[in-house]
Amino acid sequence: MNRNFTFYIIILLVFGSLILLVLNEGEKENPLVLQHANSTIQTKTSDHSISDLQKNDHSFVSTTLTTLKKQITAPFGILLIQIIIIVILSRILGLTISKLGQPIVIGEIIAGIILGPSLLGSIFPGIYHFIFPANSLNNLQLFSQFGLVLFMFIIGMEIDTKLVKEKLNSAIIISFTGIIFPYLLGILLSYFIYSSFAMPGVGFTTFALFIGIAMSITAFPVLARIIHEKGLTKTPLGIMAITCAATDDITAWLIFAAIIAIAQAGTAVSALLVIGSAILFLIIMLFIVQPVLKRIGNIYISSENLSKTIIAFIFLILFCSAFFTEMIGIHALFGAFIAGVVVPKNQIFKKLMISKIEDVSTVVLLPLFFAFSGLRTQIGSLNTPYLWGVCGIVILIAVIGKLGGITIATRLVGNSWRDSIKMGVLMNTRGLMELIVLNIGYDLGILSPEIFSIMVIMALTTTFMAGPFLNFLEKTKTSALLSEEKQDKRALRILISFGIPEMGASLLKLANSITNLGDLSKNGNLTAIHFTPHTEITSTEALNFDRKSFAPIKNTAQELGFDLATIYKTTDDVPKEIVKTCRKEGNNLLLIGSAKSVFTKYILGGRVKYIVDNCKCSVGVFIEKDFNKLKNVLIIADHRRLNSILDVARRLVANSDADITFMFQNKKEKLPENKSLQQIHENNRVKFIEQTPLSEKYLETYDLIIISLRYFEKDITYQDILTNSTPSLLLINFKADTFSIDEEEG
Numbered sequence: 001m002n003r004n005f006t007f008y009i010i011i012l013l014v015f016g017s018l019i020l021l022v023l024n025e026g027e028k029e030n031p032l033v034l035q036h037a038n039s040t041i042q043t044k045t046s047d048h049s050i051s052d053l054q055k056n057d058h059s060f061v062s063t064t065l066t067t068l069k070k071q072i073t074a075p076f077g078i079l080l081i082q083i084i085i086i087v088i089l090s091r092i093l094g095l096t097i098s099k100l101g102q103p104i105v106i107g108e109i110i111a112g113i114i115l116g117p118s119l120l121g122s123i124f125p126g127i128y129h130f131i132f133p134a135n136s137l138n139n140l141q142l143f144s145q146f147g148l149v150l151f152m153f154i155i156g157m158e159i160d161t162k163l164v165k166e167k168l169n170s171a172i173i174i175s176f177t178g179i180i181f182p183y184l185l186g187i188l189l190s191y192f193i194y195s196s197f198a199m200p201g202v203g204f205t206t207f208a209l210f211i212g213i214a215m216s217i218t219a220f221p222v223l224a225r226i227i228h229e230k231g232l233t234k235t236p237l238g239i240m241a242i243t244c245a246a247t248d249d250i251t252a253w254l255i256f257a258a259i260i261a262i263a264q265a266g267t268a269v270s271a272l273l274v275i276g277s278a279i280l281f282l283i284i285m286l287f288i289v290q291p292v293l294k295r296i297g298n299i300y301i302s303s304e305n306l307s308k309t310i311i312a313f314i315f316l317i318l319f320c321s322a323f324f325t326e327m328i329g330i331h332a333l334f335g336a337f338i339a340g341v342v343v344p345k346n347q348i349f350k351k352l353m354i355s356k357i358e359d360v361s362t363v364v365l366l367p368l369f370f371a372f373s374g375l376r377t378q379i380g381s382l383n384t385p386y387l388w389g390v391c392g393i394v395i396l397i398a399v400i401g402k403l404g405g406i407t408i409a410t411r412l413v414g415n416s417w418r419d420s421i422k423m424g425v426l427m428n429t430r431g432l433m434e435l436i437v438l439n440i441g442y443d444l445g446i447l448s449p450e451i452f453s454i455m456v457i458m459a460l461t462t463t464f465m466a467g468p469f470l471n472f473l474e475k476t477k478t479s480a481l482l483s484e485e486k487q488d489k490r491a492l493r494i495l496i497s498f499g500i501p502e503m504g505a506s507l508l509k510l511a512n513s514i515t516n517l518g519d520l521s522k523n524g525n526l527t528a529i530h531f532t533p534h535t536e537i538t539s540t541e542a543l544n545f546d547r548k549s550f551a552p553i554k555n556t557a558q559e560l561g562f563d564l565a566t567i568y569k570t571t572d573d574v575p576k577e578i579v580k581t582c583r584k585e586g587n588n589l590l591l592i593g594s595a596k597s598v599f600t601k602y603i604l605g606g607r608v609k610y611i612v613d614n615c616k617c618s619v620g621v622f623i624e625k626d627f628n629k630l631k632n633v634l635i636i637a638d639h640r641r642l643n644s645i646l647d648v649a650r651r652l653v654a655n656s657d658a659d660i661t662f663m664f665q666n667k668k669e670k671l672p673e674n675k676s677l678q679q680i681h682e683n684n685r686v687k688f689i690e691q692t693p694l695s696e697k698y699l700e701t702y703d704l705i706i707i708s709l710r711y712f713e714k715d716i717t718y719q720d721i722l723t724n725s726t727p728s729l730l731l732i733n734f735k736a737d738t739f740s741i742d743e744e745e746g
Contacts, residue, residue, distance in 0.1 A: 090367035112374025147365025156340020177409035182401025186215035197451035219431030297344025434459035503593035504553035630658035
């Protein structure tokens with residue numbers, strides 16, 4: 001270290017001296033320049049007074065500020081300011097709105113509206129015009145369009161064409177009804193509002209076609225995110241909704257491409273030429289480009305093999321596809337979408353490609369599009385009761401068309417009314433896809449500012465209503481089940497929640513020792529849940545997390561000879577979601593995996609404490625230490641919770657081969673006269689002992705220690721020995737109605 005520092009000092013002195021020497025010699029070679037500079041300074045000093053110098057100082061400050069302002073207001077400086085403000089506000093509002101159970105995209109759209117003339121422009125017009133001067137909007141639009149191209153490419157990759165083909169027969173009726181019915185209502189609506197809201201020179205057909213597609217679009221990415229957040233990923237309803245949304249998106253974008261062609265072409269012959277070019281483009285992409293990309297995907301299936309050349313080739317396909325559709329008069333977004341569809345569906349390859357693109361496109365570039373849409377949204381222009389009345393009618397027709405049409409179609413193909421309504425609610429979300437359609441219509445001069453603003457409000461409303469509506473349906477279902485349910489209170493209904501995949505397998509083995517899991521699974525009383533602790537993931541990532549997380553516990557269930565029901569969700573609040581799921585599923589025992597780090601000054605802290613305190617059923621906190629199979633179990637019992645702990649022992653005797661040792665910690669207390677206690681005492685695998693000095697060596701003879709959580713917290717003084725010892729530890733917070741309990745723990 002000292003040698004390197006010495007070397008650094010020597011190098012600095014030697015080369016610094018040489019630089020100064022060269023500069024000095026250069027000044028000597030040009031004496032006139034130096035003399036002229038000195039004489040100029042002397043002249044200025046003699047000719048001007050002190051006040052003049054002060055003026056010069058003031059002039060210097062003014063010049064500096066002017067230069068700084070010029071740099072800030074330069075196109076690139078303004079663009080950077082815009083990006084900084086948009087990204088910060090989008091993230092703040094996106095995360096805030098997610099806490100209310102809404103998709104982050106709603107917060108990002110609201111951020112765009114706040115930054116637009118509707119709020120910032122009306123309250124602080126000076127700031128608004130400084131941040132978003134009229135001459136800067138073209139740059140912002142170009143960046144936002146580039147972000148959309150990347151995003152539509154991701155959406156295309158997210159659509160599983162194999163799933164669409166498999167479910168096409170059952171999904172085609174629902175999907176096409178969900179397009180045709182709202183499209184018809186949109187055309188009818190156009191008949192009444194055309195004269196008031198169409199731009200000059202725009203024909204009725206063009207206007208009506210755009211309103212129709214705006215009414216019938218579904219936001220596939222928002223729908224997919226809601227499905228993951230609600231834990232519907234592997235349910236028949238969730239699979240059907242994803243399939244219908246994918247079919248809907250493909251169909252809607254094909255129709256939209258044709259509409260743009262008609263709007264752009266002007267004549268029927270030109271429109272047919274554009275549509276013919278689009279069909280040729282699809283044939284080339286599906287039957288020439290896709291097979292080539294499939295071979296690439298089969299070869300380059302890992303990040304190690306995925307070279308920058310391959311990535312550049314994929315991007316080249318994307319940009320060429322977008323350029324071609326833009327050139328023939330459809331839109332670059334359609335080409336980007338199709339490029340994503342033909343990308344190989346190899347999960348590893350697709351995940352690697354998405355990881356290269358998604359963060360920049362969704363976190364930085366996509367909010368620019370929302371902001372740009374917000375700059376166009378002039379809610380203040382809806383300044384009459386008539387305009388707000390039209391806005392309400394548009395929202396009502398949009399909901400009737402999409403939600404009503406999908407609900408009826410889903411019911412007709414054999415689903416229950418509850419599932420049919422859920423499907424309608426999910427497909428009614430419009431979100432980002434609606435904004436894309438509206439912005440294209442605005443750019444083409446088809447939609448007026450008023451109808452554009454009305455449609456943006458409609459998109460926000462239909463997207464926002466999905467979460468609360470689904471929650472309401474779930475609450476009514478839970479209430480109905482609870483009112484009709486007449487279950488044996490002694491029957492366990494177990495929910496297993498885990499974070500680390502391996503912990504899930506350990507919890508299942510533990511549960512299998514307590515009760516007959518085969519019977520529970522047959523009756524739907526055994527479920528495993530896993531939550532991803534954030535919602536900003538793609539469908540591909542969610543499916544990958546789902547598969548990997550449940551792999552160990554599913555393998556264990558298969559070894560034990562039964563099928564396991566699983567629930568996967570994405571959420572920003574894991575503890576709250578666990579408590580809510582436990583209540584919703586009607587479980588009376590929750591088993592959660594933990595680690596020694598949960599032990600704080602107050603024994604249990606953080607997430608685990610929240611779950612224990614707020615869950616209405618019994619909670620078993622399992623601290624796993626190489627748990628495999630039960631041979632010897634130590635139950636440290638107290639008399640206040642005797643019935644609860646005895647029932648645990650009975651179940652262990654019935655469902656495992658373990659020897660069980662009861663240890664009562666209070667020497668002064670004698671075993672109470674309890675019939676259940678006497679019955680279990682007669683079993684030769686169960687023995688009762690009084691307090692024994694506990695040491696790590698003594699505890700090594702056991703595989704599992706079971707203690708009441710409240711007893712552990714309040715009465716046991718040797719907690720460190722128990723938490724540091726070899727055996728795994730199960731702390732149970734008993735609640736009424738679980739282990740045929742007479743009282744809750746206090």
